[in-house]
Amino acid sequence: MRSWSPSASRATRRRLVKSTLPRRSFIVRLAATAATVGGQVGCDLQVARNWVIGAQIAGAWTHLNGSEALTGTQGLPPGGKTDLSGNLEFNTNVIATATGRIGYAVNFDSIAGLFYLKGGAAFVKNDTSTFNGELCICGVFDSAKGCTSGAVGAAITFSAPSSNRWGWTVGLGTEWAVFDHWSVFGEWDYMNFGTRNVTFTDPNFGSSQFTFKQQINELKLGINYRFGNSLPAQYP
Secondary structure: OOEEEEEEEEEOOOOOOOOEEEOOEEEEEEEEEEEEEEEEEEEEEOOOEEEEEEEEEEEEEEEEEEEEEEEEEEOOEEEEEEEEEEEEEEEEEEEEEEEEEEEEEEEEEEEEEEEEEEEEEEEEEEEEEEEEEEEEOOOEOOOOOEEEEEEEEEEEEEEEEOOOEEEEEEEEEEEEEEOOEEEEEEEEEEEEEEEEEEEEEEOOOEEEEEEEEEEEEEEEEEEEOOOOOOOHHOOO
16 A cells, blocks of 8 residues: 655656737747656555556645747838837646556565556646837838838737646656555656647737647656565565
8 A cells, every 4th residue: 555655756748739819820839848746645546466466646846837939020012111010928837647557576585666557638738928018110111221211119928728628647666665665666757738728818919819739748757655564575
């Protein structure tokens, strides 16, 4: 029976972002890496000499923050242009999973261990996302002289509220007894939260939609404390 497990891990997030801002369309890939701190609870049942099944709920806190600078220029009929520059920023602060697992137990003399696969549901909480920058409009633009008429500049501040997303996860890992009821484990988890549209709003320019495709890879190290028999007695 696994009762409590503190863990520390490193998570990497990748997002494919498609966006249409005023007179602009962007497709960018954003990536971020951060440390996480969390814990897990669960239980295991040894159903045969070498096979173990179990269930687990895990949660972690993090500051998975990433940003990307966006710039673009587009012609404006009859002879002008618009320039847009800004920074897109996003942040994830909670990651959680509810999974089942199946493992194969081994015992090398006095060292007991488990190799396992896992899968189930994943949850992520994304903090407020922002796109801050400047939009410059030139009514008449000359390649030699620059903007000669109708120059207007305005700050843009697009933001989207925090959101919760559900997805799925798969992973694999190994766990080894160290003494009595204590064990150490290492694990890799992949989480996919699909694709969805997020509406960003600006007080002056209205709303614009960003399309987010979010994935997280997590490498996890931790310790487990177990009730019941000591680990060498549990794993053959």
